[in-house]
Amino acid sequence: MKTETTITGKDLIDMGFPPGKWFRKAIDHINENQLSTTEIENYLDQFRLPDPQPLFDVPVFYNLNISASNELEEENIAKVKETMDAVMRTPTVVGGSVMPDACPAGPVGTIPVGGVVAAKNAIHPGMHSADICCSVMLTDFGQADPKVILDAAHSVTHFGPGGRPRGQQFQMPEALMEAFKTNEFLWDEKSISVAREHLGTQGDGNHFLFVGKSEQTGNTMMITHHGSRGPGARLYSKGMATAARFKELLSPETLRQNAWIPFDTEEGQDYWNALQVIRDWTKLNHELIHDEVAKKASATKENRFWNEHNFVFKDGDIFYHAKGATPLDSKFMPDITGPRLIPLNMSEPVLIVQGETTTTNLGFAPHGAGRNMSRSQHKRNLAHLTKEEIFAEETKGLDIRFYSNEIDISELPSAYKDADNVREQMQEFNLGQVLDKVMPYGCIMAGNWKKNAPWKKKKRHRRN
Numbered sequence: 001m002k003t004e005t006t007i008t009g010k011d012l013i014d015m016g017f018p019p020g021k022w023f024r025k026a027i028d029h030i031n032e033n034q035l036s037t038t039e040i041e042n043y044l045d046q047f048r049l050p051d052p053q054p055l056f057d058v059p060v061f062y063n064l065n066i067s068a069s070n071e072l073e074e075e076n077i078a079k080v081k082e083t084m085d086a087v088m089r090t091p092t093v094v095g096g097s098v099m100p101d102a103c104p105a106g107p108v109g110t111i112p113v114g115g116v117v118a119a120k121n122a123i124h125p126g127m128h129s130a131d132i133c134c135s136v137m138l139t140d141f142g143q144a145d146p147k148v149i150l151d152a153a154h155s156v157t158h159f160g161p162g163g164r165p166r167g168q169q170f171q172m173p174e175a176l177m178e179a180f181k182t183n184e185f186l187w188d189e190k191s192i193s194v195a196r197e198h199l200g201t202q203g204d205g206n207h208f209l210f211v212g213k214s215e216q217t218g219n220t221m222m223i224t225h226h227g228s229r230g231p232g233a234r235l236y237s238k239g240m241a242t243a244a245r246f247k248e249l250l251s252p253e254t255l256r257q258n259a260w261i262p263f264d265t266e267e268g269q270d271y272w273n274a275l276q277v278i279r280d281w282t283k284l285n286h287e288l289i290h291d292e293v294a295k296k297a298s299a300t301k302e303n304r305f306w307n308e309h310n311f312v313f314k315d316g317d318i319f320y321h322a323k324g325a326t327p328l329d330s331k332f333m334p335d336i337t338g339p340r341l342i343p344l345n346m347s348e349p350v351l352i353v354q355g356e357t358t359t360t361n362l363g364f365a366p367h368g369a370g371r372n373m374s375r376s377q378h379k380r381n382l383a384h385l386t387k388e389e390i391f392a393e394e395t396k397g398l399d400i401r402f403y404s405n406e407i408d409i410s411e412l413p414s415a416y417k418d419a420d421n422v423r424e425q426m427q428e429f430n431l432g433q434v435l436d437k438v439m440p441y442g443c444i445m446a447g448n449w450k451k452n453a454p455w456k457k458k459k460r461h462r463r464n
Contacts, residue, residue, distance in 0.1 A: 006031050007040070015044070018249055021184075021266045022047055053251045059088035062096030063360040065429035066114075069421055076372045079104045080112045087111050090258045091251050092122035094318065097362045099325050100425035101370025101417060105129070109255040113324035113371075116364050120317055121264060123271055125239030126257035127321035128312050132236055133279050134207075134227035134324075136341040137286035137306035138352075138438070144220045144299040146441040150211045150399060152297035153222065156200075157209055157289050159403035159446035163197025163230070170199040170288050176280060184267075185238050185274040186231070194230030195281060200288050202226040204446035206368075206411060209289075210343065210350060212438040219302065221438045223350050224289055225343060227310060228282045235274055242267050263319065275312060282308070283335075305338030309367035322364055328355035328432055329363030339435055344369040344419040346400055346412070346443045351423070355432030365432040366425075369417045375410035382409060390414075398440055402447025411445055 007030045009023050017023075026047065030040055062084060068074040080102045086109035088096055095118040102114030111117055111127045119127075141149055158164055172195060180186045180195060202209065207226040214221055228235075243259035250262070261268045286306060294301055313320040313332035320332065330336045342351040342365065357363035373381075382390055387407045391400070394412045402408060409415070426432055 012044075017044065017047060018049070020047070049249050052249070053091035053254075055089040055091065055251075055253045056093075057089075059085045060093045060095065062088055062098065062117075063362070064098050065360060065425065065431060066098055066100045066102055067425060067428070069418075072372045073417075073421075076103055080114075083108050083110055083112055084115060086255065087115070087117060087127075087258060090119070090124075090254055090260075092119040092124070092260055094118050094120050095362060097325075097360065097364060099364065099366040099370075099431065100422050100429070101324065101366040101368050103371045105323070106257065110257050111321065111323045114366060115323050116325045116362050117321045118362065119260065119319050119321065121319075122260040122262055123239075123268060123275075123312055123319055124258055124260045124321055125236055125243050125271075126259065127323060128236075128275075128310055129323050130233050130236040131227035131310050132232035132275065133282040133308045134225070134310035135282055135286065135306060135308035136223055136225045136343060136350075137283075137290060138221055138223045138304065138341055138350075139290045139294070139301050140214070140303035141220045141222060141294070141297070141299040142302045143218075144297060146211045146213060146220045147399070148297050149220055149222055149293060149299060150401075150442050150444070152299075153209050153211065153289075153293045154401060154403075154444055156292040156296055157224075157403075157444065158201040159207070159444070160204055160449040162201075163194065164200055169196060172196055172199065173284070176277070176284065179277045179280070180231075183274045183277060184270045185235055186277060191231055191234045194234065198229040198231065199281075199285055200292070201229055201285075202289070202446070203229055204449060206445075208343075208346070208443050208445045210346070210438070210440065210443040212350065212440045215349070215437040215439055217436075220441075221350075222290065222293060223341060223343065223438065224286050226282075226285070228278045229285070231281055232278050235278055239271055239274075242271065263317070272312075272314075279308065279311065303338070305341075307333060307340045320362065320364075324367045324370075325364040326353075326367045326432075327363060328353075328361070328365050329357045332363060340365065340432070342366055342368060342432070344422065345416045346445075347394065347398060347440060348413070348419040349437035349439050351434050352436040352438065353426075353432035353434050355430070358430055360429060361431055366422060369419050369422050371415060372417055375415065378410055378415045382414070399442025401442065401444045403444055404447035404449035404451070406448035406451045408445065408448040
């Protein structure tokens with residue numbers, strides 16, 4: 001029997017279907033073809049969600065490529081295992097790995113920094129974190145003077161919150177702009193605005209611009225470290241909101257930070273494509289800074305390569321979520337042009353590495369030195385010294401600059417794990433071979449920009 005009345009979205013909801021992007025297409029199909037009741041039921045079967053999935057009773061097995069050499073590291077590993085055990089009970093998860101630089105990054109059940117989680121047919125926004133596509137890029141400037149490169153970089157780059165002022169912004173390529181405008185997660189006016197404003201900026205925290213010399217060739221090399229800034233943060237928020245809606249339908253027991261977007265949905269396809277657009281934006285962001293430094297310093301680019309270490313990588317129907325883990329396997333990087341980069345801290349060399357996928361590393365390596373303690377705990381440990389004393393001791397012989405002109409001791413070398421231990425564990429667990437080292441000359445970081453933030457200056461002015 002054919003339908004005689006028009007089917008509406010309310011009718012689909014009354015039939016037990018949660019609202020979705022597919023509603024419009026389904027409603028049009030049903031009404032245009034005047035499907036019978038039986039035909040409607042058969043047609044709608046393709047949109048029925050599976051029964052809610054419970055958490056696994058026990059965590060899916062994962063590999064611990066990390067060892068402790070002191071009590072502090074033992075405590076850190078215990079916390080990493082506790083949170084990773086909770087992550088690995090998520091119903092989509094099929095495997096995982098933990099790197100030597102691992103440390104907790106939120107409430108129990110949050111993927112740790114230095115964690116890799118493989119999930120089947122699912123993208124977990126909380127597992128790539130808000131700093132989508134945090135990445136590193138190296139340019140080899142040949143025999144250029146490292147001071148000239150660092151000075152040029154200081155005049156070109158931009159650290160801290162917000163974007164570049166009008167008149168100093170970079171132009172978004174038309175193809176990239178169109179990619180933003182045609183994606184459901186990226187098309188809004190605010191996302192496009194910050195995509196324009198934040199090009200050529202590096203943020204704050206542990207992001208940096210590092211200059212050094214190759215141990216092998218003596219060439220001067222510059223490395224930048226940052227993610228997708230405002231556009232990525234906005235995509236993350238939208239992705240988390242979309243995943244939360246799916247969570248209530250697919251797995252109410254799953255922790256909010258581990259909610260997922262099924263890849264085989266329209267939302268999943270759109271989110272995956274949005275991630276690739278954000279990847280392109282971030283790579284361009286690095287390139288613009290490097291190219292402007294070359295122009296300012298009258299230097300020639302002899303080589304360049306990059307890799308992300310906060311991202312989702314796809315292999316068939318398995319999605320590898322890396323939160324602070326460097327992809328070794330070339331299948332994860334469609335535009336691979338060279339080896340990978342692992343920075344340690346401002347007083348240590350940046351490692352240039354390559355490696356193979358093993359049964360324990362899932363195709364990944366560490367992304368840095370990691371932390372054994374929080375920033376606030378590190379500051380408390382050094383409270384008996386002034387920040388100037390700490391800075392002088394830990395940066396001796398280096399040209400270390402803070403863009404805000406305010407020292408941030410939570411980014412000095414002592415805030416991080418011992419670099420030698422990380423290198424030893426890379427060798428112990430077969431996490432990549434070191435091809436070269438970029439020996440440090442100097443670097444620029446945001447510094448403690450909050451101390452003299454514009455809103456604080458306004459408050460002080462009003463009090464006076």
